[in-house]
Amino acid sequence: MSDRTIEDGAIVGITYTLTDVDNGKVLDRNAGGEPFAFLSGQGQVLKGLEAGLNGMAVGTEFDLTLEPADAYGERTGPGPQAVKRREFRKDVHMREGMRFKHNNSKGEEVILWVTKIAGSRIYVDTEHPLTGKTLRFTGKVELVRDATEEELAHGHAHGVHGHANH
Numbered sequence: 001m002s003d004r005t006i007e008d009g010a011i012v013g014i015t016y017t018l019t020d021v022d023n024g025k026v027l028d029r030n031a032g033g034e035p036f037a038f039l040s041g042q043g044q045v046l047k048g049l050e051a052g053l054n055g056m057a058v059g060t061e062f063d064l065t066l067e068p069a070d071a072y073g074e075r076t077g078p079g080p081q082a083v084k085r086r087e088f089r090k091d092v093h094m095r096e097g098m099r100f101k102h103n104n105s106k107g108e109e110v111i112l113w114v115t116k117i118a119g120s121r122i123y124v125d126t127e128h129p130l131t132g133k134t135l136r137f138t139g140k141v142e143l144v145r146d147a148t149e150e151e152l153a154h155g156h157a158h159g160v161h162g163h164a165n166h
């Protein structure tokens with residue numbers, strides 16, 4: 001423990017639970033495990049999470065609610081569209097939640113998310129599955145430390161301890 005507080009350029013480690021505010025569903029959590037580490041001030045985490053954590057000291061418990069604009073953004077697209085499985089390349093194994101690159105009818109490469117698989121129909125969306133959602137992060141600031149020179153050069157955190165394996 002220290003009096004260190006979160007500022008841009010620090011390595012921050014958090015344990016958290018991420019909840020969908022609309023239905024209370026837990027979307028992700030690492031509580032009890034290794035803290036998730038990131039280099040702050042680089043836009044590596046959701047805007048509202050980064051802003052909410054800024055200035056917090058090690059040991060602080062947080063409860064942050066992020067409106068869509070501070071998370072994955074407001075929905076602008078039409079939402080999930082059903083596509084027949086045979087429309088996609090055979091060598092791509094489709095799973096719900098996966099993301100893949102696809103060439104659309106204009107020949108442009110687009111990122112598609114698989115939102116649901118129902119028999120021969122695959123529902124795909126051009127927007128991240130959490131677009132338009134209000135998200136709640138509850139958790140604890142486990143770590144604030146200086147970034148190593150290597151982390152600053154790479155522009156990302158090398159885990160809780162700053163050791164890279166790349």
Ligand SMILES: [Zn+2]
Binds near residue numbers: 151
């Ligand atoms: Zn690196």
